[in-house]
Amino acid sequence: MIFPLDTGLPMSDDEFRDIRDRIYSHCGIFFNDxxxxxxxxxxxxxxxxxxxxxxxxxxxxxxYDRNKxxxxxxxxxxxxxxxxxxxxxxYQLAAFTDEIIPELIKTKSASNNRLLRIWSAxxxxxxEPYTIAMLLRDMKDLxxxxxxxxxxxxxxxxxxxxxxxxxxxxxxxxxxxxxIKRFFYECxxxxxxxxxxxxxxxxxxxNLFDKTRMMMLGKMDIIFCRNVIIYFDLAAKKRVVEEFHxxxxxxxxxxxxxxxxxxxxxxxFTLRHFKNDMIYQKPExxxxxxxA
Amino acid sequence: xxxxxxxxxxxxxxxxxLRRAVIDSLRGEELCNVCEFIFTAMGDVSWRVRKExxxxxxxxxxxxxxxxELLELLRDEDNAGLRNSAAEAVIMLGTQAARQLxxxxxxxxxxxxxxxxxxxxxxxxxxxVPELLSALYDEDANVSAAAAEHLGTIGDAGVVPELLxxxxxxxxxxxxxxxxxxxxxxxxxxxxxxxxxxxxxxxxFSKVIxxxxxxxxxxxxxxxxxxxxxxxxxxxxxxxVKAFNRVLxxxxxxxxxxxxxSLHRLSGSEVVTAFIELLxxxxxxxxxxxxxxxxxxxxxxxxxxxxxxxxxLTERYSNxxxxxxxxxxxxxxxxVRRFYPHADEKLCAAICTLFGELGYLAGDDVxxxxxxxxxPSVRGAAVKAAGLLGLSDCIPEIIGLLDDADGSIxxxxxxxxxxxxxxxxxxxxxxxxxxxxxxRPQRRRDAxxxxxxxxxxxxxxRLVKDEDPFVRQVSVAAIGKLNIPSFQGxxxxxxxxxxxEVRMVAAEALGESGSPYAIAPLILALHDNDSxxxxxxxxSIASLDPAQSLDVIRTLLPTAGGLLMITCLEVLxxxxxxxxxxxxxxxxxxxxEEMVKLALGILSRQDDRRILQxxxxxxxxxxxxxxxxxxxALAALPGRQARDLLISAxxxxxxxxxxxxxxxxxxxxx
Numbered sequence: 001m002i003f004p005l006d007t008g009l010p011m012s013d014d015e016f017r018d019i020r021d022r023i024y025s026h027c028g029i030f031f032n033d034x035x036x037x038x039x040x041x042x043x044x045x046x047x048x049x050x051x052x053x054x055x056x057x058x059x060x061x062x063x064y065d066r067n068k069x070x071x072x073x074x075x076x077x078x079x080x081x082x083x084x085x086x087x088x089x090x091y092q093l094a095a096f097t098d099e100i101i102p103e104l105i106k107t108k109s110a111s112n113n114r115l116l117r118i119w120s121a122x123x124x125x126x127x128e129p130y131t132i133a134m135l136l137r138d139m140k141d142l143x144x145x146x147x148x149x150x151x152x153x154x155x156x157x158x159x160x161x162x163x164x165x166x167x168x169x170x171x172x173x174x175x176x177x178x179x180i181k182r183f184f185y186e187c188x189x190x191x192x193x194x195x196x197x198x199x200x201x202x203x204x205x206x207n208l209f210d211k212t213r214m215m216m217l218g219k220m221d222i223i224f225c226r227n228v229i230i231y232f233d234l235a236a237k238k239r240v241v242e243e244f245h246x247x248x249x250x251x252x253x254x255x256x257x258x259x260x261x262x263x264x265x266x267x268x269f270t271l272r273h274f275k276n277d278m279i280y281q282k283p284e285x286x287x288x289x290x291x292a
Numbered sequence: 293x294x295x296x297x298x299x300x301x302x303x304x305x306x307x308x309x310l311r312r313a314v315i316d317s318l319r320g321e322e323l324c325n326v327c328e329f330i331f332t333a334m335g336d337v338s339w340r341v342r343k344e345x346x347x348x349x350x351x352x353x354x355x356x357x358x359x360x361e362l363l364e365l366l367r368d369e370d371n372a373g374l375r376n377s378a379a380e381a382v383i384m385l386g387t388q389a390a391r392q393l394x395x396x397x398x399x400x401x402x403x404x405x406x407x408x409x410x411x412x413x414x415x416x417x418x419x420x421v422p423e424l425l426s427a428l429y430d431e432d433a434n435v436s437a438a439a440a441e442h443l444g445t446i447g448d449a450g451v452v453p454e455l456l457x458x459x460x461x462x463x464x465x466x467x468x469x470x471x472x473x474x475x476x477x478x479x480x481x482x483x484x485x486x487x488x489x490x491x492x493x494x495x496x497f498s499k500v501i502x503x504x505x506x507x508x509x510x511x512x513x514x515x516x517x518x519x520x521x522x523x524x525x526x527x528x529x530x531x532x533v534k535a536f537n538r539v540l541x542x543x544x545x546x547x548x549x550x551x552x553x554s555l556h557r558l559s560g561s562e563v564v565t566a567f568i569e570l571l572x573x574x575x576x577x578x579x580x581x582x583x584x585x586x587x588x589x590x591x592x593x594x595x596x597x598x599x600x601x602x603x604x605l606t607e608r609y610s611n612x613x614x615x616x617x618x619x620x621x622x623x624x625x626x627x628v629r630r631f632y633p634h635a636d637e638k639l640c641a642a643i644c645t646l647f648g649e650l651g652y653l654a655g656d657d658v659x660x661x662x663x664x665x666x667x668p669s670v671r672g673a674a675v676k677a678a679g680l681l682g683l684s685d686c687i688p689e690i691i692g693l694l695d696d697a698d699g700s701i702x703x704x705x706x707x708x709x710x711x712x713x714x715x716x717x718x719x720x721x722x723x724x725x726x727x728x729x730x731x732r733p734q735r736r737r738d739a740x741x742x743x744x745x746x747x748x749x750x751x752x753x754r755l756v757k758d759e760d761p762f763v764r765q766v767s768v769a770a771i772g773k774l775n776i777p778s779f780q781g782x783x784x785x786x787x788x789x790x791x792x793e794v795r796m797v798a799a800e801a802l803g804e805s806g807s808p809y810a811i812a813p814l815i816l817a818l819h820d821n822d823s824x825x826x827x828x829x830x831x832s833i834a835s836l837d838p839a840q841s842l843d844v845i846r847t848l849l850p851t852a853g854g855l856l857m858i859t860c861l862e863v864l865x866x867x868x869x870x871x872x873x874x875x876x877x878x879x880x881x882x883x884x885e886e887m888v889k890l891a892l893g894i895l896s897r898q899d900d901r902r903i904l905q906x907x908x909x910x911x912x913x914x915x916x917x918x919x920x921x922x923x924x925a926l927a928a929l930p931g932r933q934a935r936d937l938l939i940s941a942x943x944x945x946x947x948x949x950x951x952x953x954x955x956x957x958x959x960x961x962x
Contacts, residue, residue: 051800
């Protein structure tokens, strides 16, 4: 953004509440009263291109215009926070490589199942799914396994970036030089992820409030959803996390951001205390069947 | 009937999921049959099991006897998890448990009394106010402090006098903290009470007193808060700053002037330095940053200018910082100008934008230098500022930047050239003609914008025939702004363009033309299949011939929906008068709640008596938003009938925000 300081039309409290509720019902992202400035500033630039004179007109556009769905998709690009980097939250990644994956290898091998499916929900510009791919690429015990890593996000703009796989300096603040040497090469606008890593990752558009599209992704062994549900209110968190529960295989893992908890959201997941981190897990069906 | 032995085995299992699942399986069972298992699970070592037990218990809608049994769990001294689960369950039950809770309010055990007070506060009903007021004088400080705290949470303004009395009588520090916090939460503005003045000067209460005065104080709090600006403790200083700003925000007239004058007198003092030290745009306390920004602006000390730049750069505070920097005047901008050579890329761009926004002409040397900066964002900001400052001698340099400009800089360049064309049209005209020949549609669009600024209709008429729809759209809109009668034919033809965006601006342009000959084609264009075009057409007809627009709307209303209906209502609101309002009244029957709300709003403003005959239906409308707006409209009406309708609505209203509004409207506090 070249001119982030431009002033726009003021948004009244009523307009804020109506637009905020419209966005919430679309995707679950909740803007509390304290963040009115965000909607005011980031949506101000939408009025002129649409030929609208006020945020009230914009609300009516979002509700009634035939292009409302496209507009809602477009504003996700400006409303969602996308700042991320490779190898973020290293202690959690240590739990992933050293404890979770070995456990899954053991349990899945026992049933001769050599498919590992991992979903990075809210993957932004793709650093997280590519990090996962790089980590798994190094694991000898996974040789011969089929690995599917799916990265999804609601913002179409960041997905283009993720698919391109080209990153600048700020994405590498926590990346060891050895990874950069092995899995990136220089290109015109920065460093590009190598093809073998990109092949392991599929990037796709998904609104976490879209239950049908979520089901179409199929069952997962691990879901990464870090620093995404912090933008949801309790009801939306509950809805999304319960969908994650549906999407996970029994015994599958849900990795949230370090500040996120399921306390008061749902009792569906058990909290596993690993050496490196505490991780939520979908309980094995065995316990439920015993109870039944 | 569940199998008792299996449940007990499951509840004693080491498997947490099994224990949780067995409790979940008890949903729907008669509570009296399964209560013992649920109560056992409420004391489980796992929060998941405890939480499930609470949810199952509450969902079972327990009777009074079972609630009394639940409350007995509050006495368990060994298991904190059990006590907390019981308390959580009672809070979730709400006033359903009021009778049993009140009975326990005088229990011998202070631990139980404390739980009871906490639960009453957790439920948050005014029904518990008498018990909580009594508990202010409980011999146990934990109980009395909790009672004060929860009186603040419940928010009944009537408790303020008793809280102040208790504040004076109870000298327990812990209690006084809670009472002051409660007064802060209640937020009933008043001159500083004597009971609080007596505590001023006791360092331990400084922060909580400032917090409290920020919420309740008026200008009489000024001397106390000014003292706080240089308090030895950082948290107290921050509290005083925030409090002063809150008092200022809700002051008006001479009181506000007095507050501002007291700040202005601090210019040049060590308070400004102290404020600058506290200013942290990246910090977690946004209220503090907002307060400091605002107060520094009012103090009018130029030393604040450069520190405020970081705030100006932060999305959250930029508008407020702009106001503060504006208030610092030329002395502040001079300080920023001197700082420019030391600024990084982001700040350089911000400074250019600032100079443009504030019209700081003495910063022209900075802008000229920034036009050659290596950073595109600095160049872009400088281009925009050059336009705003009217630096027409910079036109050649600005035009030179077009060649390597990306999208956002390019639009800044065109914006600037549009502004500067008024001062020096020749170079702008030359570049517009050059752009009009470009292969890139974006460039031709830019040309149309420049021709519009130059008032060059002939060149625009050529661009109206461009193959790119956006070039046509911009050109048609521009021709409309020029208002040249000979171009009406061009606009009429544009009404049948294949792109709705072009048709829409053509309709708007015809409306702006003021020509009566435009009405006939516009009437035909009402049949357009795009609702936004229809809306533009209707607005234009209304501006050209208001009387005819009423007839048009009369035919449109029965079938209109969405944006077209909204436009019909907007036009009717502009027309006013009985005939228009009769049509608005019919919309109160519409199925779309948004339309009903809009119609209600128009009638409220123009003839609110019309609402009364629909009020009974609207106040029980299925959509809460309509009920909310109806309540506001009714409250504005004189007479008994409207008030009675509001009172009777209270009996049936289920949505809390509507109920709260009606309650406050009836009390006259909204």
